Amino acid sequence: MTNALAILINAAPEQLARLGVDPQRSVASIDVAKFDNRPAWDNKGKFDSRPGWDKKK
Amino acid sequence: MDRLADYLAATRAGHVDHAPYEPIPTVSWDGQVVLLSPELLGITEPRYGDFIAGNVLHQPITAMLAGAGDLDYVAEFVTALNDCADHCAFYDFCRGAQAGNRYFEHASFIARETTYCRTTRQALVRAAADHLTPQGGAP
Numbered sequence: 001m002t003n004a005l006a007i008l009i010n011a012a013p014e015q016l017a018r019l020g021v022d023p024q025r026s027v028a029s030i031d032v033a034k035f036d037n038r039p040a041w042d043n044k045g046k047f048d049s050r051p052g053w054d055k056k057k
Numbered sequence: 058m059d060r061l062a063d064y065l066a067a068t069r070a071g072h073v074d075h076a077p078y079e080p081i082p083t084v085s086w087d088g089q090v091v092l093l094s095p096e097l098l099g100i101t102e103p104r105y106g107d108f109i110a111g112n113v114l115h116q117p118i119t120a121m122l123a124g125a126g127d128l129d130y131v132a133e134f135v136t137a138l139n140d141c142a143d144h145c146a147f148y149d150f151c152r153g154a155q156a157g158n159r160y161f162e163h164a165s166f167i168a169r170e171t172t173y174c175r176t177t178r179q180a181l182v183r184a185a186a187d188h189l190t191p192q193g194g195a196p
Contacts, residue, residue: 004186004187005149005150005182008061009065009069011189015189018188018189019185020058021062
């Protein structure tokens with residue numbers, strides 16, 4: 001395991017919080033069958049490209 | 058980052074299961090099936106042929122998966138995955154993604170490292186670790 005990965009795994013909870021990782025984050029086992037391996041741009045909701053003034057309608 | 062956060066939370070809680078690799082069977086409009094990467098559907102080249110593992114009109118996907126090891130590209134990918142697991146320090150998080158990038162970047166499934174894994178996995182882990190290291194420069 002790389003040192004960088006080990007640094008993250010062994011980091012103090014308050015350090016992880018600096019990365020936006022909630023120390024109390026609830027997790028289920030990582031199941032490959034359910035693991036969303038799509039690139040980030042493909043696993044979000046449909047992108048709303050309407051300008052702001054059009055969303056208020 | 059969400060994916061890394063999930064991995065860290067699961068690992069720290071001892072919840073990471075090392076399950077088999079998802080073969081991602083992709084079915085075309087006429088029933089043809091490719092494995093490992095949807096992007097391989099419709100591609101033909103001399104070394105690997107058409108990447109087709111079978112046709113769902115004639116054979117269940119379970120039977121295709123049972124014989125997948127006979128396909129050169131699947132066999133090469135399995136070899137490469139094992140190579141990643143044996144040699145890559147990021148494998149525990151990365152789990153060997155992705156087959157399509159190996160092929161489209163290197164024209165082979167044997168390649169262990171891709172630009173994709175360097176930029177989406179390795180760089181992410183290093184940058185996050187750097188953020189926790191006072192002077193940065195996590196190895």
